[in-house]
Amino acid sequence: MLVIADDLGYGDAGFCGGDLATPRLDALAAESLVLDRFYAAPMCTPARAQLMTGKHAVHLGIYQNFKPDSRAGLAPGETTLAARLSEAGYRTALVGKWHLGHARKGQRPGARGFDTSYGHLAGWIDYFTHEVEGRLDWHRDGERLDETGYATDLIAAEAVRVIEEHDARQPLFLVVAFNAPHAPLQAPGDEAGRGPRRTYAAMVESLDRGVGEVARALEVAGLADETLLWFLSDNGANPKYGGSNGELAGGKYTCREGGVRVPSFLRWPGRIEPGRTSTFVGVVDLAPTLEAQAGQPPRSEADGVDVLGTLPAGDRPAARPLLFAVDRDKVRRRAVLRPPWKLIEERRDDGVTRRLFDVLADPREERDLAEERAGLVAELAELLP
16 A cells, blocks of 8 residues: 655654654554655656656656646556556555546546546645636546545545455555645635644644544554555655755755655565664655565566665665656756765756765755766766756
């Protein structure tokens, strides 16, 4: 099972040292292996594309979010994690946010490996009306659904229903992709004048409660000890809308640590020992890891690797570099992380800048070593698209 938060930052989640109340997430994390160096993407669509394919977004040609009026989608030739697990005999269900294409039926979850789906196809939905730019974006199995309720609560309730009604004789791959705490800033029982951080905190509280309900449903169904539960955020928080990345530099839409290093943990009782690890893991590793557990052979085209055999392992470098990319506000941002080194490149109309950081020794990315290590900069730059 995958449980995905939307824009939850390192300075938000309690189990990462954040200052918001996340008691249910913290309790689950205490029973889990916390991934202290888990890397996602600078924004939503690239992260989800990597999660579903095991390939870097730059190799998929995805550098931005798919907007509500876009006809773009994950390329038809890309085989998804859901499709591969379906081939392995799993029932597959998506509850919540998709954001990998919506204009054509062939881009939607039902055509990309999911037996059932519920929730929204694009991003930035209204939590109460479930609309995006004035149009309803709430669906069940591809059909529009006019339903009342706070979106985070509805997603949690649907995930609980899927678990309760599941026939345990068949393995289940369930993706619970919450929209919270992504903007717009709308909390249940919202009060005017509360302020961005307090409203955001209330949204995180709803997310935390929803995750707790899903975990409780697994317990009641007798599935908790049989379930690999992987929790993650798709990218770092956006401080503009109340989120916090703690002491990490930058945030959503950047390749700095605050934009791509996110909260994550793995819970699998009896199979994964609880604790913490500083092993570098990327969202690109998720599909290869889960497919391996389902008995599927490795994909030759995958950029990620099966990481379960290497966890926990201290500060072990990644077996492959991790790549990040985002095109926004007329700036082309690219980064490569080959631990402990991260090279960040920014291209504007007036030129190119490159900065080099040792993220182990300097997690706040305060000391640019590009001039001192010019040879390493040139070597890492060769890995950028």
